[in-house]
Amino acid sequence: MQLRIEAHTLPGRACGPGPDFPGVSGIAVAVQRKDRPAELLDPQPGDASTATWTFPCSFTPEGELRGPYVQNRLGGRFVYLSWSGRQPQEEAPRMFRRAKLMLADVPPAVLDEARRRGALVGRLGLTDAKGNPVCGRVVPPAIEWSAADPTERAEP
Template identity: 55%
Template sequence: MEAPLLVHIEGSRLPGRSSPAGPGFPGFPGFPGYENIHVGVQRKDRPGELLGPTPGDAPGARWTLECTAAEDADGVAVRGPYVQNRLGGRFVYLSWGTVDADGLFTMFRRAKLLFADVDAAVLAAAVRSGHLTARLPLSDAEGRPLCGRVRPPVVVWSAAAPGRP
């Protein structure tokens, strides 16, 4: 049986509207530097469709995703229009991109929040409360947009509603 679940993502420490060039990391080329940076939640299978594009110099970023949760053979499956489902599990993409003068968003990197990284007890409590909250910084140690798989302790998952510990 499916239950409604609101997934809240609360981002802090955004990287700014511009990011200088820098080195890459395994499997990714160097970071060429970008201007007018924004971040948003990517809709499932639609990289150009974002929920709540937020400027990189905002004091924080918040998104609420209307989802459902249901028990399946692997535990709890979270589903919704912004939940990706690929090999390796269900997850949410935070897409980083630039916005041009016409308002066109061009993605350059993404951060991945996997539901498999949520502690089973926290996920079970979230299903009961109807709220799952992820809190994370949105810049890496060098101050650039956070990308790649984001795991605890960088992201902190809780069954609390927004604004509650």
Template identity: 55%
Template sequence: MQIRIEAVDLPGRSCPGGPDSPDLLDVHVAVQRRERPGELLDLHPGDAASAVWTLECTAGPLAGGIDLKGPYVQGRPGQRFVYLVWGNVDQDGGFTMFRRAKLMFDGVDGRILAEAVAAGRLVARLGLTDVKGLPLCAAVRPPLVTWSVESATGV
């Protein structure tokens, strides 16, 4: 099955630094691979109109529900999530992470998850700018994300 993340309202290419750090001028967002924090999927600039990621995963039984696993799925059973990582890209193309958002699966209604397994695709739709105008971070659950089902075949 697939997990498709559709993001809009990205915060922009620049982000103010902290008291002891400079402003960030080339902000990007990507999905971080489990156990390989330097391996990023589909880096998008922070000023893009939207960002989309499609992740392959497997679904299996979990006491009282469904467990998702895959190369980009993090956490323990019952506490699974996907990391959306924010970083600054330097002149040499190096990525330095400065914050992450956890797209939490415990916020997915069990019926929606079961339908997604049958249809082949679970879809997350969310905005990536927080209330302060900065890159979204911390645990992300409804109402900040809307979960739905699509056919993986596009039919």
């Protein structure tokens, strides 16, 4: 089975300073590999019009999703979108924020249909109310989960 993340409304390549935060430039976003924060799947620039990541996953006998990009910590299974950028005076980008796409909040009927059809799709905007990169726990309605066939193309 596939898990596909389809993102829109990205925040741009810079995040301004705030209290105790110097700001960052050169922003990119990617899916983080399980237990390997430095291993990122297909980084996309923060000013892309859309971003899509597709990766394999499978179900445990208990019906939970597993895969190389599916995290499992207290609070349930999830996928991390990791934001990286350079702070002033830094040469190399580093992670400064993450969004946690909670798989426990996929409606059971959608998960069953995704298992039958072959793909689970999460669609979300990546800019928060302040114009910055989305971070923290992302649950419906901020993310819309649906089932699809693996060969279906991402929606614009």
